[in-house]
Amino acid sequence: MTAGKGLEGVVATQTAISSIIDDTLTYVGYNIDDLANNASFEEVVYLLWHKRLPKADELAELKQQLADNMSVPQEVLDQFRTYPIKNVHPMAALRTAISYLGLFDEEAEEMTDEANYRKAIRLQAKIAAVVTAFGRIRKGEEPIQPKTDLSYAANFLYMLSGEEPEDIEVEAFNKALVLHADHELNASTFTARVCVATLSDIYSGVTAAIGALKGPLHGGANEQVMKTLMEIGDESNVESVIQGKLDNKEKIMGFGHRVYRQGDPRAKHLREMSRKLTKLRGEEKYYNMSVKIEEIVTSQKDLPPNVDFYSASVYNALRIDHDLFTPIFAVSRVSGWLAHILEQYADNRLIRPRAEYVGPGMQQYVPVDER
Ligand SMILES: CC(=O)SCCNC(=O)CCNC(=O)[C@H](O)C(C)(C)COP(=O)(O)OP(=O)(O)OC[C@H]1O[C@@H](n2cnc3c(N)ncnc32)[C@H](O)[C@@H]1OP(=O)(O)O
Ligand SMILES: O=C([O-])CC(=O)C(=O)O
CATH class of the missing domain: 1.10.230.10 (Cytochrome P450-Terp, domain 2)
Structure with missing residues (x-):
């Protein structure tokens, strides 16, 4: 029997990352309300990638790794200045920039667990710098280097505006990042999993997911x-x-x-x-x-x-340009996409469903000058 047009209700895979049961959302068994009220985004990233909350030293290490990896190759920033049309949507710019970033990663095609984890850190770190740099460059402003002593949420706001954010701004933004981090088999996560299930690389999976998130029925x-x-x-x-x-x-x-x-x-x-x-x-x-x-x-x-x-x-x-709202969703959701990509690699099978054919029956080919 054909599934519904939108695959509604179809259970297409298993995951230990997040669940929605009776309208309750959990990340690795932790209720989203608990996480939204208490957790830093970095803790959530660790939780999604390791399927457990970090100890203090593990959290400190991840924070350091994210802060240390935020710089973006100059070529990726420079291409933001070369678009032939005005008002390129930031999600289109982000899609291109993430794909382009892959060309600067020596380990892009390296498929070991260790290399994939290192790429996950680099992507999570750099996506914040990419979005904020694009937000500035298109206004004729220079990108701002991150401060290594700021949290991920604070750094994002700082790199966007050039001013250190107030506590309430950081609290709000951190909460938004926590709330958007993962959501079971939503359209962009499914896209990422389908892509990497061909054993394609992480940059391809995240680029594909950005494309799916962009639409107004989803992150847009x-x-x-x-x-x-x-x-x-x-x-x-x-x-x-x-x-x-x-x-x-x-x-x-x-x-x-x-x-x-x-x-x-x-x-x-x-x-x-x-x-x-x-x-x-x-x-x-x-x-x-x-x-x-x-x-x-x-x-x-x-x-x-x-x-x-x-x-x-x-x-x-928070004084953020309206067309940066969806890229911000991607800055958070990349943590979930990466968790799902790593989970897919760990127990992979090509995802290839069937389609019910509803076109014409068998036809005879007619040469073009006889049609
Ligand atoms: C992070 C995220 O991705 S969350 C979703 C973000 N997207 C949006 O907010 C866009 C607006 N919402 C929608 O388009 C839809 O609700 C979706 C795509 C999110 C979910 O859609 P579906 O599960 O396919 O719901 P479906 O389209 O079957 O809707 C059922 C009925 O509610 C109506 N409906 C659904 N959403 C809305 C809406 N936002 N406004 C008005 N009517 C709506 C539909 O027209 C349909 O009516 P009908 O039965 O008279 O035809
Ligand atoms: O799960 C979905 O279909 C959409 C959603 O809310 C999300 O991705 O956060």
Whole structure:
């Protein structure tokens, strides 16, 4: 029997990295609420890659390795200045940059566990530098070198703005990174696993995953949520704009989910961060508009917000350009992609399902001048 068009409900592999059971999300058995409230992003990276939480010295070592590996070859930065068209989307630039980075990695084709782990560290470190450098270079600003004494979350914000972030900004950004790190067999992770199951290399797997994350039905939704908030503009317009979209059968970005039915457990953490940060900035309208949208969509369509919905107003309050929201998702999710890539290599089988043929029956070839 043919599976549903979107493979809904199909269990395509086994994983020990994360699970969604009865709308509860866990990373290696730890509830996402616990991790969001307590863990640093670096701890989560370690957890996903080693399937256990790090001891203090192991965490310190990983933090050091990430900080030490953030520099990016000059050639990768220089190519950001060469695009023939204006307004290249940062996800397109990121996809190219990660693929290009592979050309500077002496171990790119080395398939041992040790080499793959070293590449995972390099990719996790460099992706933050790539996204922040692109965000600056396109505005005519120079990239900023990371500070080795800052956390991963703080370094990202520092490399983007050039200013050391406040504690609350680091808290919000760290939480967002923790919440986006992994999510079972979502579309981009599945893409990464399919790619490396051919025994292709890590750079190919991550590049493919970035392409899948870019779309607005997946990671690209966070930028679209901000677009909706900007279009609404003012709290008084929420009802008319959202009702208009629903009447037109348009999707409201940041709502609905393929797996969650009662709601995405990550959304409440981002909602609370959005409340706090927008208040601090005197920009409560983005939070208030979001809450109103949630009320309308939940009551009319019975669709709760997903992780992308409140992350938009959080990143906006962190003064991040709207088209960098999805690259930030990739900065976090690469940790999950890498964990899944390593898990796939460890027990590999080519992923190659079948398709049910629904085209014409047998036909006779007719030469072109007789057609
Ligand atoms: C990190 C992430 O990837 S989270 C998801 C991010 N994506 C988005 O926020 C984009 C908006 N949401 C969507 O497009 C969808 O909810 C998806 C793609 C996430 C999940 O889609 P599916 O599991 O395929 O749900 P499906 O499309 O079957 O939706 C069921 C019904 O709800 C409707 N629906 C689903 N999402 C929305 C939405 N955001 N706004 C309005 N209606 C919606 C569908 O139109 C459909 O209605 P119908 O039965 O009358 O045709
Ligand atoms: O799991 C999914 O389909 C999408 C999602 O929420 C994620 O990737 O975080």
